[in-house]
Amino acid sequence: xxxxxxxxxxxxxxxxxxxxxxxxxxxxxxxxxxxxxxxxxxxxxxxxxxxxxxxxxxxxxxxxxxxxxxxxxxxxxxxxxxxxxxxxxxxxxxxxxxxxxxxxxxxxxxxxxxxxxxxxxxxxxxxxxxxxxxxxxxxxxxxxxxxxxxxxxxxxxxxxxxxxxxxxxxxxxxxxxxxxxxxxxxxxxxxxxxxxxxxxxxxxxxxxxxxxxxxxxxxxxxxxxxxxxxxxxxxxxxxxxxxxxxxxxxxxxxxxxxxxxxxxxxxxxxxxxxxxxxxxxxxxxxxxxxxxxxxxxxxxxxxxxxxxxxxxxxxxxxxxxxxxxxxxxxxxxxxxxxxxxxxxxxxxxxxxxxxxxxxxxxxxxxxxxxxxxxxxxxxxxxxxxx
Numbered sequence: 001x002x003x004x005x006x007x008x009x010x011x012x013x014x015x016x017x018x019x020x021x022x023x024x025x026x027x028x029x030x031x032x033x034x035x036x037x038x039x040x041x042x043x044x045x046x047x048x049x050x051x052x053x054x055x056x057x058x059x060x061x062x063x064x065x066x067x068x069x070x071x072x073x074x075x076x077x078x079x080x081x082x083x084x085x086x087x088x089x090x091x092x093x094x095x096x097x098x099x100x101x102x103x104x105x106x107x108x109x110x111x112x113x114x115x116x117x118x119x120x121x122x123x124x125x126x127x128x129x130x131x132x133x134x135x136x137x138x139x140x141x142x143x144x145x146x147x148x149x150x151x152x153x154x155x156x157x158x159x160x161x162x163x164x165x166x167x168x169x170x171x172x173x174x175x176x177x178x179x180x181x182x183x184x185x186x187x188x189x190x191x192x193x194x195x196x197x198x199x200x201x202x203x204x205x206x207x208x209x210x211x212x213x214x215x216x217x218x219x220x221x222x223x224x225x226x227x228x229x230x231x232x233x234x235x236x237x238x239x240x241x242x243x244x245x246x247x248x249x250x251x252x253x254x255x256x257x258x259x260x261x262x263x264x265x266x267x268x269x270x271x272x273x274x275x276x277x278x279x280x281x282x283x284x285x286x287x288x289x290x291x292x293x294x295x296x297x298x299x300x301x302x303x304x305x306x307x308x309x310x311x312x313x314x315x316x317x318x319x320x321x322x323x324x325x326x327x328x329x330x331x332x333x334x335x336x337x338x339x340x341x342x343x344x345x346x347x348x349x350x351x352x353x354x355x356x357x358x359x360x361x362x363x364x365x366x367x368x369x370x371x372x373x374x375x376x377x378x379x380x381x382x383x384x385x386x
Contacts, residue, residue: 003047013066016117017110027076028084029325030115031318032108033068033126035060035093036253036274043305044068044089061103063091065111067118071318073300077326077352085322087304088115090129094253094274097128104132105139112143121330122146124321127273131251135186135336148324148333150317152342153350155190157316158247158271158292160357162191163198165267165290168372169379171244179204179243181257182250184211187271189218190338191247196226197340204243207250209235237261244379245269247292248276255279262287265378273315275363282364288375290367294358295319295350309366313358323349 035041038056041048044066048056071085090107097104108129115123123145125136130149133139139147166176178195182188183205195203203222205215215233222229232239237256240246241263248257249271255278257268262281269292270277277289294308295316302314314322323346324333334342360367 006045006047010064010066013114014064017064017113019117026081027121027325027328028086028119029071029074029321030086030088030118030120030123031071031126031315031321032088032090032111032115032123032129034090034097034129036127037093037095040093041091057093057096060091060093061096061100065090065107065114067114069303071300071302071322073297074322074326076328077349078328083325083328084119085325086115086118086120087302088123094128097132098251098253101132104128108133109139109142112139112145112147116143116145120145121328122148122321122324122333124317125149126315126317128251128253131185135334136332137336140332140335146324146329146331146333147335148321149186149338150315150320150334151186151190152334152338153295153320153323153346154249154271154293154316155187155194155338156343156347156350157295157319157357158187158249158269159191159194159198161269161290161292161360162195162245162247164357165245165269169267169376171379173199174201176200176244177202177204177242179206179240179246181206181237181240181246181248181276182272183207183218184214185249185251186334186337187249188247189214190340190343191249192218192222193225193340194343196222196229199226199228201226201228202230204232204234204239206234206237206239240266248272250276252276257281259284265375265382267375270362277362279364282362285371285374286378288367288371289362290360291358291362293317294361295355296358297322298354307363309359309361319350319355320346323353323355326353 068087074083136147184207246268259280264286267288271292
């Protein structure tokens, strides 16, 4: 019976796009996602496990966007009324989106049209839906609702975690080396600017060489913010071996950081979806991996199994669109790249809602006090020359 209901709902979502407005909500928001891999599709459709992977990958290319769940608990900061939220998914996996970006953009537009029919006024672009649409630039003239990438609040959350870790492990502000993998991107570049503004003086910027222009364009901005900052540029992932703290924010579909790339005592804040971190890294007891893109949203539940450790945890890019929806925002917000003004504005709105970084965790575990103490001892022993 559950399978039949899922199939009925799927066809409902197909037909909604061709009907007059399906719901007349006074205000609503949505968040757009996609499966990271085939296994993610089983969360919505368990019966997909019955099909061969080759057939399923073909089917996903032809499947339409669907409604996944309703987000409950958000209220307007203007009127106090309940604001409806929806999670909407396109079917393409991360690999499929990067293999056929045109198809990915087509599916994204279809998903946004579905959101429009459901009464949505603003939608957040999750996972790779932002990067393959140039941060939403490819969508502006094709949709009739507000768009935001989530990058401003994501950068704020990632750096909030960074500052907590620096304080927890007693790093020296003038000596600690912070690396950003994916520094040319919107989240990476915004994170670098926040770090520079906080007067940290040692920064390692890493990205692929074809993005060298964006890295070099970022340097003057950082120098203007912090005249003392020492910036190193690298196009090799192996450069992170010397970093104390590492932020990862790439749009690659596979893990790029392996166990051998890291020194003992290294701390990673992983903000990539799919993750940038190979599972063998999580097997090491002498490194720490924190999922950097999670926030705790009191009383707000997304009603979908993302495998978070708390039912009130959510992605911070979803947090951005929720914060905007609480202000009944119906224009574009972060398009293409985030800047410090947008970071500061969205953080204030989110703080009023009680949003904060989630408890330290990764896709394997909640980070225990014992693990934190172990890493702290490793770092301290290195400082003492032991």
